Amino acid sequence: MLCGFDDDLAKQATAASNRIRGLLTQIHPALELVIGPHLDHPVMAELLRKYPAPEALRRAGQSRVSAFMAKSAPRAGRRWAEEIFTALGEQSVVVAGTGAAGVVLPQLAAQLAQLRTSRAEVLTQVEAIVEAHPLHELLTSMPAVGVRTEARIPTEVIGKEFKTAGHLGSYSGFAPVTWRSGTAIRGDHSSRKGNKILKGAFFLSAFASLKDPTSRTYYDRKRAEGKRHNQALIALARRRCDVLFAMLRDGALYQVPKTKAA
Secondary structure, eight states: OOOHHHHHHHHHHHHHHHHHHHHHHHHOOOHHHHHHTTTTTTHHHHHHHHHHHHHHHHHHHHHHHHHHHHHHTTTTTTHHHHHHHHHHTTTOOOOTHHHHHHHHHHHHHHHHHHHHHHHHHHHHHHHHHHTTTTHHHHHHHHOOOOOOHHHHHHHHTTTTTSSSSSHHHHTOOOSSEEEEEEEEEEEEEEEOOOOOHHHHHHHHHHGGGGGSSSHHHHHHHHHTTTTTHHHHHHHHHHHHHHHHHHHHHHTTOOOOOOOOOO
């Protein structure tokens, strides 16, 4: 239930973020190019709540905005403030609807901040539950298995019977499907079936695991074979799914594969 609620909050946060970026693009494209990519940082929502329109930022001045942002983003705040005022200087025309956007933007920013606060509160509850789960140590021994991924595995896997790693991979939506049309065969592609929640969790975990040397080596090898980024990530996610199956089957913690001697 908590995981499902977290999914709902994530979708709402994404919608609010996209709406903010859409409004900024309409009234000041250059400003959106600076603020939009960093909306995941809380300081940007705070900035839009305090200075919701280009003119409000200009009136405040770069020094004040820089000091304001540096409080929440000590490393990047001043640099972002400089980029914001550079962007403000690239447009002198006031677009129709800017005033209305100045009314909507702070409300959207407040909504985005509240949604993120709610997600953090839910995550705290989920973390307490998964830490008390018997499989906590086993699951977290695998690189890049965070709280949300760890929560998804018991809710989506435990209690179901998977006789082979291939069975779990198919259930998770990682079994390759051959595209056919009449007598034409155009190779394999990722299945659109399976448990989409579990597939998404494995995919994001695989992406996060690229910092792990073993996962990175496997990903790079798939890229060298000609696979695109997403294809290589899916292959990595499937490999990690196989490893997880073995860990659950044997009740064993994750172990780094031994490299073969040259």
